[in-house]
Amino acid sequence: MHSGADIKEFGGQMSGPPLIPMIHAIEAASKPVVAAIEGIALGGGLELALGCHYRIAHSKARVGLPEVTLGLLPGAGGSQRLPRLIGVPAALDLITTGRHVTAAEALKFGLVDQITDHNTVNVAVKFAQRVADQPLDARRISTYPCLCPSDVAVLFEEVMQRVRRTARGAIAPIACVQAVRAAATLPYNQGMERERELMATLFTSGQARALQYFFFAQRAVGRWSMPSGARWDTSKPRPVHKAAVIGLGTMGRGITVALAQAGFSVVAVETQEKQLMEAKQAISGMLERGAKRRGVAPALDKINYGRNIQSVADVDLVIEAVFEDMALKKKVFQQLSAVCKPSTFLCSNTSGLDIDQLACQTRNPELVVGMHFFAPAHVMKLLEVVYGPKSSPLAVATAMQLGKKIGKVSVAVGNCRGFVGNRMLKPYLEQALFLLEEGATPEFVDQVLEEFGFAMGVFRMSDLSGLDVGWKVRMADGLAMPDPTTGQPTRLRQGRRYSPLGDLLCEQGRFGQKTGRGWYQYDKPGSQVAKPDPWLHSFLDEYRARHALVAHRIDHQEVLERCLYSMINEGFRILEDGIAAGPEDIDVIYVFGYSWPRHHGGPMFYAATVGLNKVLERLEHYYQAHPDVPSLQPCHLLRKLVASGSPPIQKWREVIKKVRSQL
Numbered sequence: 002m003h004s005g006a007d008i009k010e011f012g013g014q015m016s017g018p019p020l021i022p023m024i025h026a027i028e029a030a031s032k033p034v035v036a037a038i039e040g041i042a043l044g045g046g047l048e049l050a051l052g053c054h055y056r057i058a059h060s061k062a063r064v065g066l067p068e069v070t071l072g073l074l075p076g077a078g079g080s081q082r083l084p085r086l087i088g089v090p091a092a093l094d095l096i097t098t099g100r101h102v103t104a105a106e107a108l109k110f111g112l113v114d115q116i117t118d119h120n121t122v123n124v125a126v127k128f129a130q131r132v133a134d135q136p137l138d139a140r141r142i143s144t145y146p147c148l149c150p151s152d153v154a155v156l157f158e159e160v161m162q163r164v165r166r167t168a169r170g171a172i173a174p175i176a177c178v179q180a181v182r183a184a185a186t187l188p189y190n191q192g193m194e195r196e197r198e199l200m201a202t203l204f205t206s207g208q209a210r211a212l213q214y215f216f217f218a219q220r221a222v223g224r225w226s227m228p229s230g231a232r233w234d235t236s237k238p239r240p241v242h243k244a245a246v247i248g249l250g251t252m253g254r255g256i257t258v259a260l261a262q263a264g265f266s267v268v269a270v271e272t273q274e275k276q277l278m279e280a281k282q283a284i285s286g287m288l289e290r291g292a293k294r295r296g297v298a299p300a301l302d303k304i305n306y307g308r309n310i311q312s313v314a315d316v317d318l319v320i321e322a323v324f325e326d327m328a329l330k331k332k333v334f335q336q337l338s339a340v341c342k343p344s345t346f347l348c349s350n351t352s353g354l355d356i357d358q359l360a361c362q363t364r365n366p367e368l369v370v371g372m373h374f375f376a377p378a379h380v381m382k383l384l385e386v387v388y389g390p391k392s393s394p395l396a397v398a399t400a401m402q403l404g405k406k407i408g409k410v411s412v413a414v415g416n417c418r419g420f421v422g423n424r425m426l427k428p429y430l431e432q433a434l435f436l437l438e439e440g441a442t443p444e445f446v447d448q449v450l451e452e453f454g455f456a457m458g459v460f461r462m463s464d465l466s467g468l469d470v471g472w473k474v475r476m477a478d479g480l481a482m483p484d485p486t487t488g489q490p491t492r493l494r495q496g497r498r499y500s501p502l503g504d505l506l507c508e509q510g511r512f513g514q515k516t517g518r519g520w521y522q523y524d525k526p527g528s529q530v531a532k533p534d535p536w537l538h539s540f541l542d543e544y545r546a547r548h549a550l551v552a553h554r555i556d557h558q559e560v561l562e563r564c565l566y567s568m569i570n571e572g573f574r575i576l577e578d579g580i581a582a583g584p585e586d587i588d589v590i591y592v593f594g595y596s597w598p599r600h601h602g603g604p605m606f607y608a609a610t611v612g613l614n615k616v617l618e619r620l621e622h623y624y625q626a627h628p629d630v631p632s633l634q635p636c637h638l639l640r641k642l643v644a645s646g647s648p649p650i651q652k653w654r655e656v657i658k659k660v661r662s663q664l
């Protein structure tokens with residue numbers, strides 16, 4: 002097993018002998034060297050094997066060149082040898098995606114010479130004895146010509162365009178293509194030189210540092226802790242065999258699919274007949290498509306459908322996914338508490354409501370936690386596991402483990418409005434609306450955010466998910482309504498600046514893609530091609546005139562700083578309040594749940610990269626200009642971190658602890 006270079010060493014001194022000369026020495030050896038690959042051979046591990054004359058892999062082995070996911074390229078000859086061995090198209094696929102391949106697939110590519118179910122080393126020794134007297138000239142990969150299709154220039158052009166489109170500003174995938182192009186067009190030695198130059202550029206880039214931070218952040222969130230002191234290593238989960246999902250709307254369907262695909266028996270309950278019929282059909286379709294992709298049988302028989310909540314009596318864990326309405330959810334929790342075994346965990350897929358209020362409806366409030374999935378729930382990797390003041394470590398550990406079993410990256414967070422993800426989204430969305438009021442257009446704001454690396458800008462995203470969802474919440478909160486004295490939409494609510502722009506669009510029936518109109522216009526309802534809408538531009542002009550707002554030129558920097566720094570500021574408040582245990586939790590939530598570009602590490606890592614003093618100074622600047630926007634007021638923890646000399650992100654927890662103990 003060899004997982005490549007030690008990522009922890011990247012920032013400092015590397016230990017051990019330099020890899021490239023060692024691989025060259027192996028390749029140049031006059032005796033045959035056979036690599037026996039067991040477990041995994043990734044990165045430098047596979048590069049070492051590529052320097053050998055033969056490769057034998059165990060059938061359960063996995064190989065790959067995942068450097069691109071760390072912001073690097075295979076820098077020990079991998080980018081030059083792999084295309085020479087398996088051809089340019091297959092090498093481009095493996096190197097630009099970093100995906101792991103099974104031994105069977107590796108054999109198909111010609112990446113390994115033989116696979117075995119037996120002891121790999123024994124088989125490799127026998128193999129070596131068999132080939133001992135064979136000439137080695139034809140086994141040194143660096144001497145192979147690089148086989149390319151005749152239209153190699155066209156191929157690279159196409160690949161480069163595709164990679165640029167999907168990289169969202171990440172530089173490593175592009176450098177990977179350039180390195181493979183060097184293998185295809187230059188002699189080996191010159192190709193190695195090009196690999197070295199490209200690697201040197203990547204190695205010192207902020208993106209590589211961000212991605213390496215993220216590698217460890219992803220693993221750190223599994224080591225969760227609660228303010229009570231409960232921790233991942235002292236809290237044992239209880240096994241879950243049978244689960245239930247209540248409410249089969251979009252979220253409930255996705256959750257049911259995720260559970261069934263992972264092998265859980267699921268009782269899926271929907272009280273409305275028509276919705277139940279539609280859900281059955283949709284769920285079966287999702288399971289069949291997923292199974293076809295993975296080449297397995299669809300897990301249709303794992304699900305029992307029902308219209309009656311009584312049918313969940315014997316399950317170990319319930320996930321409630323009814324409409325986002327507190328009164329309705331409370332009723333469901335009362336029913337569940339009466340119907341289920343006393344030991345059943347009761348979880349809510351709310352995206353921001355108070356978990357404690359739900360827990361209070363039940364006999365065993367310690368068994369209640371939030372399990373906040375992201376749409377589509379069978380695809381999106383993130384799960385926020387939300388503990389309330391009464392939730393037991395057992396319930397948190399069980400929900401975290403269930404999340405892992407269904408392939409999610411689970412992050413344990415505290416209970417507050419919006420939890421971590423949606424709480425931070427609020428100031429971000431709010432700033433985007435204020436920018437429109439002050440003179441920006443949706444397309445400009447989106448362009449800036451997409452150039453930064455988000456898959457979608459805030460307005461395109463809002464059109465996709467539907468403007469009516471937030472509108473209903475704002476109505477329930479008493480925000481989205483005209484001023485009773487004037488009948489006009491006001492720009493000040495509950496003592497702070499408020500933008501009614503989204504509400505005004507909803508009043509016009511502009512709910513986004515589904516109605517064919519939103520912040521953009523679409524050819525027809527449901528279409529995904531967003532086009533700037535002249536109606537919206539004149540609507541904004543009229544709105545500004547009505548409220549005596551003078552449009553000013555808003556530049557790229559202002560959009561980015563106001564949207565991102567207000568969100569980051571909320572992230573610091575979340576840390577200060579103990580809702581997230583550390584910056585890694587926030588960053589993992591943002592990358593997996595909100596398409597934050599991974600090569601920027603996550604919002605909190607990004608703040609550290611920009612410099613905390615700069616973030617503080619710009620927030621102060623904007624808060625001075627907009628004193629009626631509290632989310633721009635720099636929070637105490639940010640000031641404290643700057644006053645402590647802006648320590649590296651790995652040291653923030655110490656400052657957070659001090660700040661919390663003073664509260």
Ligand SMILES: C[C@H](O)[C@H](C)C(=O)SCCNC(=O)CCNC(=O)[C@H](O)C(C)(C)COP(=O)([O-])OP(=O)([O-])OC[C@H]1O[C@@H](n2cnc3c(N)ncnc32)[C@H](O)[C@@H]1OP(=O)([O-])[O-]
Binds near residue numbers: 004005045
């Ligand atoms: C010259 C050359 O071109 C270049 C420059 C390179 O070679 S660059 C390096 C390329 N190599 C990689 O990108 C492989 C990275 N590793 C993985 O993909 C996975 O780890 C895994 C191998 C598939 C195992 O997964 P797992 O789910 O079974 O366990 P885990 O929980 O992930 O890992 C178990 C523990 O091992 C730690 N760990 C794993 N691989 C590591 C590595 N390469 N460096 C440092 N730590 C590593 C990990 O942080 C965790 O620690 P802790 O959290 O317990 O303290």
